[in-house]
Amino acid sequence: MNSSSEDYDYLYKIVLVGDAGVGKTHLLSRYVKGSLPKNPTSTIGVEFATRTVPLLTGGTVRAQIWDTAGQERYKSITSAHYRRSIGALLVYDVTNEKSFINASKWLDDLRENAEPDIIIMLVGNKTDLCEKNPNCRKVPTETARQFAQGHSMLFEETSAVTVSRVREAFENLLQEIYNFRSRTVKQRSPSESIGHILVPKIEEKKYLNCCTGI
Template sequence: MSSPPWDYIAKLVCIGDSGCGKSSLTIRLCEGRFVTHHDVTIGVEFGSRIVPVGPPYSNSSESPLNNSSSSTTDDGNNSSTTAGGLPEPRIVPAEKPGEAPPHPQQKHMKLSLWDTAGQETYKSVTRSYFRGASGALLVFDLTRRSTFEHVTDWLNDLRQIAEPDIVVVLVGNKADLANAEPPSADNNSTQSPSQPPSYPYSPHQKKGVIGPPPRREVTRAEAEDWARRNGVLEYVETSAKSGENVEKAFMRVAEKIFQNIQAGKYDLNDRRSGVKGAHALQAGGTSGSGPGRGGGGGSVKLTGGNAKGVAGGCC
């Protein structure tokens, strides 16, 4: 049996209120594209992505962990990224007999992504998908404050059901809308200097700016403060549309899980664990479900008996 192209597999869940862009973040990571219109998730949708973890990649300038400006363009095109939106993993050359390796062998982790429904109607059922998760993206919409006010409830539910010490990153999504600047009056060729602006000024608008103000309703400072007070690993602002920081958010979770593996915090041979080793899965007669390096996904709807059949487990 051939070895899978990854060393570990970890279950990650994307949680948060409906309409925050959880599905768009998953699609951006797994498929490297942005979907303008996406049906509301009912049940759970799946995706996967194999990412490099640990050195040498985590120490390189190519890693989004070391490059805060790393992002893809609106159409997903970026010469330094794969089709799935992640930087191309560094290839470690094979050792020659009698020659010491130039650097540690690169490890890879398959992220098994579970994109859960955010509607209150399904919340009691979708909580079952938290079981066995070792990492989570807790997502809210920067332009809707109510979604930020609910993240504490989501986190409490997650910690009651998921793996102990689950790795959580708080994600403020839709940064492209939250930070968008309306056009300047100086650059508006259709606006006569003697005419009043098209929109009335509001107290928080800059002088000389016309149009509606940015739609941000949650500041970075208060989100970072919430993350610190609630023991969350980090706060990251993302845009599923442009790709800004999407890789970084997922990679922060993957790197922390890898560090926990190195510290011996997981039983990689336990089939109930949210993290497993490739060798353990091979010994059990499977190389892990889901697509390979190229990513992909599927879904389970909350109808019939499907919801109970897939609850728990890693993949």
Template sequence: MAGGITWHYVLKFIITGDAAVGKSSLLIRLTDQRFLANPDPTLGVEFGSKLIEIPEEGKIVKLQCWDTAGTESFRSITRSYYRGAAGCLLVYDVTSRNSFTNARSWLADVREHADPHLTCILVGNKADLVSDPAGEGGTGSGHGRHREVTTEEAEIWAKEEGLLFVEASAKSGQNVQLAFEQASRDILDKIKRGVFEDDRSPGVKLSKPSTNPLALEQTATRSTCCSS
């Protein structure tokens, strides 16, 4: 593979929300293209990275994603990772009203501790468990799960709070990469408008040219970090 710029920007993302909404599963789906049915609870923070292309911008970006624990006991640890993030996936479970209600608290936390210009996308995970992706309520199709948050309600709240929004499924892969792409496009637009400054905003790093022919092959990594 020819040398040159392997990616144009490194963007720092955080993934936040209640425990068991599927944050780790979304990260594994993004980085490894697989579904882990019963991931261990995240202790502190886990890390993954992924190269994605935004063709209309002519840019390749490297996402550095920090998957944060959803339990109160780790909140002080996870807050430290909010600082300097350019993007945030705020995740809830479409079959859990409580996780959607608690998203308000997570958003307040992010806004208190993260960059004020951060791009946040609200992600309704586990859309595969319900038969009505349009958000009409009702029962799941053979899964025995009820939708507790309609698409319309989540869209309205996201718009009120200035959030992007998508429903996704870590299990099927539906809209998982799209969520990161939408947020990345918004961040790139902010860079163009000067909201984020190249190399002066902690969550946005401008890439330097690389001559490493293997760099583009190394598109995804994942590791566990900081459990105490």
């Protein structure tokens, strides 16, 4: 079954940011394709994939998810793709403290270049390594959670390898974006709301769960 332009109510641009090697491409591939990359390499510049997601509250989102390079030499390219992004997964490696420390830098980049009201989720990836060897963990869950709360971010820990909390990370972010934008529209006058967001369609429809990959 092919998806048409009528199969979704909202189009959300999402970006994946974080240091090189934290698993951004693996998370995206696992979520969109249901598998890990066959020949994983560091992302050069940016790549993107899309997935259509029915919301719990009604209506459907087409998520356009941009996977950005973590290397400093691509910063000017990746920062340009933050524009018009209304959601972000800021990913670090729970076994790499430096990747967590650098989250502050990525957060500043997002705040500076993305939409002013962007919704950000802090994601600690590679929890499967900690399950095999607890000594591998370098970033305590509570430390990361407090950092996220202190900067008004959502928080999740994931594993692209074991598929732990991958879908929840992406879809909880999409749902929170919808919730936030819906509240914003309700606070506007009717004339101000025109063109900002559509009223969700309540009737049940059939949607294609995923489409083009990276």
